[in-house]
Amino acid sequence: MRQNKKIITIIPVYNEREKAAQVVKKFPAGLVNKILVVNDGSGDNTRQVVEATGRATILHNKNRQGIGFAIRQGLEYALKNNYDIVVVMAGNGKDNPQEIPKLIKPIIEDDYDYIQGSRYLKGGHYGKMPLQRLIMTKVYSFFIRLLYGQKITDGTNGFRAYKTSILRDKRINLYQDWLREPLEYYLSIKALLLGYRVIEVPVTKLYPQGVGYKEYTKVKPFSGWLKRLMPLFLLRLGIKK
Numbered sequence: 001m002r003q004n005k006k007i008i009t010i011i012p013v014y015n016e017r018e019k020a021a022q023v024v025k026k027f028p029a030g031l032v033n034k035i036l037v038v039n040d041g042s043g044d045n046t047r048q049v050v051e052a053t054g055r056a057t058i059l060h061n062k063n064r065q066g067i068g069f070a071i072r073q074g075l076e077y078a079l080k081n082n083y084d085i086v087v088v089m090a091g092n093g094k095d096n097p098q099e100i101p102k103l104i105k106p107i108i109e110d111d112y113d114y115i116q117g118s119r120y121l122k123g124g125h126y127g128k129m130p131l132q133r134l135i136m137t138k139v140y141s142f143f144i145r146l147l148y149g150q151k152i153t154d155g156t157n158g159f160r161a162y163k164t165s166i167l168r169d170k171r172i173n174l175y176q177d178w179l180r181e182p183l184e185y186y187l188s189i190k191a192l193l194l195g196y197r198v199i200e201v202p203v204t205k206l207y208p209q210g211v212g213y214k215e216y217t218k219v220k221p222f223s224g225w226l227k228r229l230m231p232l233f234l235l236r237l238g239i240k241k
Helices: 018-025 046-053 067-080 097-110 131-148 164-168 183-193 223-236
Strands: 007-013 034-040 057-061 085-088 114-118 160-163 198-202
Touching (some): 007 018, 007 067, 018 046, 034 046, 034 067, 046 057, 067 085, 067 164, 067 183, 085 164, 097 114, 097 160, 097 198, 131 183, 160 183, 183 198
Parallel strands (some): 007 034, 007 085, 114 198
Antiparallel strands (some): 085 160
């Protein structure tokens, strides 16, 4: 399946404790070349429990820098160590590592550049998703279709894969201060704008049942979503590049 491609999975985490360790343990042996956990200033024992698995390399931030910053650290590591494909996924158990082959297949077999996981495509699954999350994911995808003319069903889904080669494109600048949170959203929109081959594949997105908003996400209501919506408009209007 990998066809001599070096594949790295980046997992940004913040106060995920055993959840992150359980995600790492779910990786079948030999699925990817590297599991990289970026511990973004967790105040609990996330770092220790992940280290105890003995299966992941860990980058540790002393203070919280933001998910975009953490993912960028992982991407820098991938480029420095000559990986061909990057997979980004959640560290809280919502994404299933065993679905990674579905994400990377279009890259390896059909030379796609950027693969977006979608819970809404036929074959995807999301169970009983909180109403506010359902609404925001639909709104985001609607604006992608409206502003960019691209039929993307699940643009907010953080389960993604892409070639590291697109990160070397000089038209993509991941080092802008405003990307400390919405970096992945920026990158996905730039992939569309620059004409890279983009496709969605069905994946599962699991949500814990019977818990409050703070237990299933680190995204703050309103302000957190506003930051993630910003790239849609700023890039379309040419205010940011």
